[in-house]
Amino acid sequence: MKIRIEWSYKIPKGCETIFVSEEMPAETALLIVEDLEKTGRSKALHFVDQFDSKWSIKEMKAYIKEIETEPHNVIAYFDGGYDRDTKEAGLGCSIYYDQNGKTYRRRVNQKLDKLSSNNESEYAALYFTLQELEQLEVHHLAVRFIGDSRIVINGMKQEWAISEDSLTSWIARIEEKQTVLGIQAEYELVPRKANSEADKLATQALKGISIGAVSEINH
Template identity: 60%
Template structure:
C-alpha cells in the first residue's frame, strides 16, 4: 500500500502550518512519521491512502504487522486474446506480490472456447486474476490491475458504460468477486508493450501451452 503523510507542524512560538508528503510505501511512511514525531513539533499526523482513508500511526503499524505473513503490495497484469478463425480464447495474468519479507511472481494462463470476442476474453482474463488472488488468500487490500484493454479498464473504472449485455455481465461478475474479497481496485491502462508478459501468456494459452507457477523474485518489476 502506498500512502502520503499529512501533519501539522508547530514552531516553538506557536505558529502552525499543514504539510504533506509525496506517496510512498506504507512501511517507509511509518519510519518517517516516527522520526517527525520525535521532533516534538508535529501534531495531528495521519496517513492517507489512495482512497482518501486516514490512518493513525498505531493503526498503520497494526495493519503492516497483520499483513506481514500474507500476500500484500500486489500488482496484477492481465490480458486476453481471441482467435476469430477458431473461436477460441487465451487468458493470461501475472501477479506480483510480497509475503514474509520476500517478493514473488505468479503466472497463470487458461484457454477458453466459450467466449465470443476479444473484449470478452479481456474480461475473462481479469476474472482469472481474481480467482488466483482468491486462491492466494488475498482479501481487504488495495490492488492495482493493469491491462491494455481500453474497454475493460475504462468500463471497470467507471469512465465508460458497459452497453453490451455480455460485457455488462462480466463487469457485474467481477464487481461481485471484488466485493466478496474486500478488494479495492485501481485500474491502469498501459500500452501493449508494457503488458507483454500477460500478452505472451494469453498467446501461449491459445496455442495450447499451459503455464502455472510461482517463483521468488530477486528484484521487484
C-alpha cells in the same frame, strides 16, 4: 494500501501549519512518520487511507504487522487473446506481491472456449486474475490491475459506457468478486509492449501451453 500522512508542524516561535503528503505505501509512510517524530516539532500525526479514514500510528503498525505474512503490495498484469475461427480465448496474468519480506511473481494462464469476441476475452482475463488472487488469499487490499485493453480499463473505471450484454455480464461478475474479496481496484492502461508478459501467457494458452509458476524476485 496507499495512504497519505497528515500532521501539524510547530516552530519554536509558536507558528504552526498543517502538512499533507502525497499517497504512498503504508510501510513507507510509517518509516517517514517515525522519522518526523524524532524532530519533536511534528504534532497530531496520523494516516488517511483511500476512503478518508484516519489511522493512528499504533493502528498502522498493527495493520502492517498483520499483513506481513499475507500477500500485499499486489500488482496484477492481465491480458486476453482470441481466435475467431475456434472461438477460443487465451487468458494470462502475472501477479507481483510481497510476502514475509520477499517479493514474488505468480505467472498463470488458461484456455477458455465459447467466447464471442476479443473484448470478451479481455474481461474474462480480468476475472481470471481475480480468481488467482483469491487462490493467493488476497483480500481487503488495494490492488493495481494493469492491462492494455481500453474497453476493459475504461469500462471498469466507468469512463466508457458498456452496453453489450456479453461484456456487462462479465463486469457484474468482476465487481461481485471484488466485493466478496474486499479488493479496492486501481486500474492502469499501458501500451501492449508494457504488458508483454501477460500477453505471452495468453498466447501460450491459445497454443495449448499451460503455465502455472511462482518465483521469487531478487531486487
